[in-house]
Amino acid sequence: MKLKKPILGVDMDDVLADSYQQSLDWYERDFGIKYTKEELEGQYLGDVIAEDQIDIINSYFFTEGFFRTIKPIDGAIEGMRLLQEEYDVFIVTAAQQFPQCLTEKNEWLDEYMPFIDWQHRIFCGHKYFLDAKYLIDDHAYNFEYFKGSPILFSAPHNAGETRFFRVNNWEETLTYLNVTSKII
Amino acid sequence: MKLKKPILGVDMDDVLADSYQQSLDWYERDFGIKYTKEELEGQYLGDVIAEDQIDIINSYFFTEGFFRTIKPIDGAIEGMRLLQEEYDVFIVTAAQQFPQCLTEKNEWLDEYMPFIDWQHRIFCGHKYFLDAKYLIDDHAYNFEYFKGSPILFSAPHNAGETRFFRVNNWEETLTYLNVTSKII
Incomplete structure (x- = not known):
């Protein structure tokens, strides 16, 4: 059988959910120092x-509530609807590394993107098993074995x-994928 | 880049974990009636x-502990090591339909198959995104769009x-996939 629409994979952290900002926010809460994304261009928070303090910020990813309370990236919710x-x-997100995030990511999607049904949520590690036309992701290593067209999300x-x-x-993203006209 | 080994997808329920038997066991516990798999050939428990009672057995899948305490299928642990x-x-298992099973399936794998690292665990709904040479699964509907070679597990x-x-x-399974010789 043939599928009706081309498959599009979309990563979650730093594409749909603003995980980077969540780390900056928690760091500011714990250490009283505010960094902005602009200041950290080309780097991870851990680099600066x-x-x-590094062990503490690494522990955020294993901390209850971290993934559940991340804010959506601007435009992501409406963008996903249009796509x-x-x-x-399909949402394709690394999850099992931080076991408590399995449930939190699922609840986050229930809250912000309930229109992505459970059948279209993929919680995984490697992503090279994905047979998709496009993959939107912020990590270049996820494109190394990808046979479709990579879209690196800044x-x-x-x-x-x-x-x-x-x-x-x-x-x-929407312009590139030819769905912009619908929101103008 | 090219992967070193062919990708093999393996379903979890009724391939690695004896979920069908778990339903029979819980049903016997609740209603005092014992069915065997042999008696139910060609049917689900719900059919007989x-x-x-149907709502009750359907609720098992949403009940804490159900997925965590399923017994492994005979030969599955050693079989996975050899494969x-x-x-x-990759383990490819439907999970988000029953949200509490996300954590339970991950813990089950930690207990019985810790050699399957987190990068090789895929919790999902549909499976037609999978680009694999083989998929071992008990549900024929997972093969309908599958481009590799299906292996239906009885x-x-x-x-x-x-x-x-x-x-x-x-x-x-091992004989078909040419790894039998190693256990003789």
């Missing part, structure tokens, strides 16, 4: 903070990455 | 019980299915 009209949209940590087609935000 | 030598083995409910290549147990 004191060495004895669904033209594509068979995040501070990937600013230096030049190997893959890049979009800077959801507006550019 | 009283109508007013890993020749294949890039379970009572699929006894009447004739469209796909069938294995009856883990020994037959």
